[in-house]
């Protein structure tokens with residue numbers, strides 16, 4: 001599904017990611033955790049093709065395609081989806097219009113007929129209901145004046161409608177209360193299926209109580225410094241990120257001071 | 260493919276309909292003098308008062324110099340080196356003589372076939388059926404007592420109405436270009452809606468498509484008598500070709516007690532090539548007066564064409580409780596310059612005005628908003644709300660805002676909001692990351708930016724205006 005090999009990314013000339021290796025198979029959920037500023041969003045945005053996130057080394061294969069040569073919209077049409085950490089406001093553009101254009105862009109690419117307004121509304125209303133969102137959200141401008149929670153749920157709404165092959169969620173859980181978190185998690189779990197992979201970027205173990213990952217990776221200073229199963233997330237939750245640094249020091253010869 | 264390319268391509272896109280075909284003309288010899296004005300008036304068999312008025316305007320004009328306060332630049336215009344009366348132009352034979360690019364644009368805009376020909380300057384009298392459409396239309400209006408005709412016809416059929424209202428809002432001494440227009444105007448539209456009549460349809464110059472070549476010095480006069488309502492559409496989203504570089508139109512609106520006039524414009528004159536060569540200079544004076552209590556005048560304009568646009572549709576709010584509105588979208592690309600805005604003059608009590616201005620600049624385009632809100636001493640509790648937003652595409656364009664506020668009544672409330680922003684790379688990326696092409700993303704953002712203005716256009720026109728904006732920004736991404 002997604003095969004990231006030795007990925008180096010620089011932003012404005014400043015190297016941020018220093019050789020990421022990651023392999024996601026269909027059906028898998030991977031969590032990426034790490035302290036603020038460790039490069040989680042940089043990884044997500046580089047995968048989505050954000051301008052200015054320059055890949056200086058490495059390769060990314062997405063469903064047999066060379067992802068790095070593709071324009072952002074091509075990546076999306078092939079089924080890559082990023083739920084933004086900071087969803088963007090687009091004044092004057094009705095959410096419903098945006099959603100419909102996005103879905104139809106993908107459908108056209110897949111060789112499917114465009115959905116008409118009626119079919120589209122039926123589809124979107126079903127999802128709204130499940131996400132506990134009010135229908136009025138469709139007619140408001142994209143993300144404009146949305147509460148933090150509404151923005152995050154609106155990302156999940158887009159994800160569910162676009163039904164991507166690979167969903168990357170960048171701290172979608174941040175700022176959500178526990179009820180909203182459960183709703184979002186349920187939405188993500190609905191998407192889980194053997195044909196899809198999910199990359200969950202999160203700061204907290206909390207989300208992983210509701211979306212159980214197959215693998216957990218710890219990102220620090222632009223490197224994956226630990227990979228493991230769900231228990232790794234629990235350890236991070238219990239001990240914070242501080243031990244990572246200490247732990248790293250263990251690898252420095254002559255300084256094996258910790259148990 | 261990236262945002263920078265987007266912006267650069269959008270900026271450098273050639274005007275798609277800037278095709279010029281040499282056309283033979285039968286014109287007066289060049290120059291402007293009393294003799295020329297007399298000839299124009301005689302040719303049109305005008306009543307004496309009209310000639311006198313024209314001559315007075317000319318004498319005034321001769322004493323004036325061109326204004327230079329607007330932030331627009333152009334080489335000096337030699338007013339003696341142009342001709343002030345053109346006979347009907349020689350038409351093209353058929354569509355095969357027309358720039359295919361232009362035809363493609365018409366198609367994209369969804370212009371009906373017959374109208375495409377008319378717009379492109381093909382001789383259409385034989386095939387064009389709008390004459391009969393227009394006749395049916397006119398009969399219906401006439402049954403309600405509504406007069407909608409060319410200015411020349413109004414002078415022949417209703418000289419007393421013309422005489423009563425002409426120049427009552429924009430006097431022939433108003434400004435340099437208004438004086439020029441008053442002296443030499445060729446033709447235009449005249450509308451009179453009688454007391455208590457609500458005009459049942461949008462009045463549009465569309466229906467006068469055959470009489471469209473009144474271009475250069477157009478004069479429009481619209482009167483809504485007490486309690487009357489009318490909505491008037493000027494121009495058309497379809498690109499317009501014209502051989503005359505200088506355009507100086509005058510539009511006067513008069514709304515009497517309880518009357519309302521809604522005036523919508525889409526202006527898409529040739530803006531010139533990338534260097535601005537050959538583009539139209541559009542110096543327009545548009546003003547409406549709410550002459551009675553509770554009158555309402557609303558201007559909505561979408562300006563995408565011309566090399567230079569100089570235009571300040573204004574409202575004189577004389578009647579108590581009268582309302583003035585101005586909604587504007589102005590797009591400047593390449594080296595286009597727009598200096599546009601409005602004046603709201605509050606004279607009556609409880610008068611209200613709203614100004615929403617959206618400027619979009621790309622390339623070396625320069626876009627200025629110039630707005631005057633004036634509240635006179637008697638205008639108790641007058642209120643104004645002004646919002647002007649600028650959207651910049653690329654690093655070399657410019658946006659300026661010149662708000663002038665003069666309040667001479669302590670009970671007045673005047674509110675002004677302004678914003679200037681670059682087209683958001685974050686927004687573009689967000690939309691693209693959902694599968695939208697760069698072009699669709701750009702269109703969506705720009706149309707969203709203009710939404711508050713578009714929603715004031717009559718429904719069909721709004722759809723056309725959106726399409727126009729899309730077509731204008733097309734080619735944004737390779």
Ligand SMILES: Nc1ncnc2c1ncn2[C@@H]1O[C@H](COP(=O)(O)OP(=O)(O)O)[C@@H](O)[C@H]1O
Pocket residue numbers: 011012014016034035036037038039040041042043
């Ligand atoms: N636009 C940018 N320009 C320069 N540095 C940036 C930019 N965005 C992020 N960074 C830097 O990149 C590093 C990683 O940031 P980010 O990927 O946002 O981390 P995270 O999502 O893990 O909190 C940080 O040191 C941050 O300061």
Ligand SMILES: [Mg+2]
Pocket residue numbers: 040041042085170171
């Ligand atoms: Mg982040």
